[in-house]
Amino acid sequence: MSKPLSTSALAKLRGIPGKELFSQLEACGFIQRKGNEWVLLPAGEKAGGQYVDHTKYGKYITWPDDLSLQCADKTPNSPSAQKLVTATIIGKAFNLSANRMNSILSELGWINKALKGWTITPSGASAGGEQKEDFRSGIPYVVWPNAITENKALKTTISEVQGESASEEAKPETNDCSNFRDKFEAKLRTTDGHYVRSKAEMLIDNWLYMAEIVHAYERKLPIEEEVYCDFYIPTGKVYIEYWGYENDSKYLHRKAQKQAIYARYGFKLIELEDADVQNLDDVLPRLLLKHGVQSY
Known part of the structure; x- marks a missing residue:
């Protein structure tokens, strides 16, 4: 029998940042942001999501520990359904830290440094990025389509930063x-x-x-x-x-x-x-x- 977990606990179990899991849940149509709260949608309830009222932590949503998020990958060409990843996940693909990855995305002109966090630019939006906001702190961040790791401009810049020769494709x-x-x-x-x-x-x-x-x-x-x-x-x-x-x-x-x-x-x-x-x-x-x- 599956064990109900909070979103943060489920993200920790899967080894991904909490905001990454929230983005995936949103992409699947399981939750929706309203004001400063995440609201559980009918699709989320069907998938096993439910509200919990905790005396200390208040009202929050829990999920089965075996929750399926295949819906995020069903239609990769659909902006609303494709899997969205953070700079942390992109950085792992290139063996770079999240801070270094954000610096590269900034150098490309896709994001700008805010007082706290990052905001997307028109060029970043054209590359498929979407502006998000941490539901607790309000700090802005940007998520990207999973396919961004194959973006030619990004790969070329990373190769240059890492001192590697550009691939034949990027020459x-x-x-x-x-x-x-x-x-x-x-x-x-x-x-x-x-x-x-x-x-x-x-x-x-x-x-x-x-x-x-x-x-x-x-x-x-x-x-x-x-x-x-x-x-x-x-x-x-x-x-x-x-x-x-x-x-x-x-x-x-x-x-x-x-x-x-x-x-x-x-x-x-x-x-x-x-x-x-x-x-x-x-x-x-x-x-x-x-x-x-x-x-x-």
């Missing part, structure tokens, strides 16, 4: 972007050791370094398309593009494509031209501040 394909990068080899060494492709990029990189702003050069955008920015600033999640070669028709076409991609995904973008590069001390602090990045 750049031959396109206008890669041809351009091959044509203009990065030979100029900046103050912080980056090798860049033009004097203008060297000036920008040196300015960011002297301003003590952490930045990456030619960071791949966290999207399926093979697109690389000129510079990426993790603080503020800001991208910088320097537009040169304005007399080259192929370059202008590539520029228009990249601008459209930045707009489509809602990325924060700073665009610089030759006149701006000659006056970085006035231009960059003002543009960075618009995105919450302070210099000097």
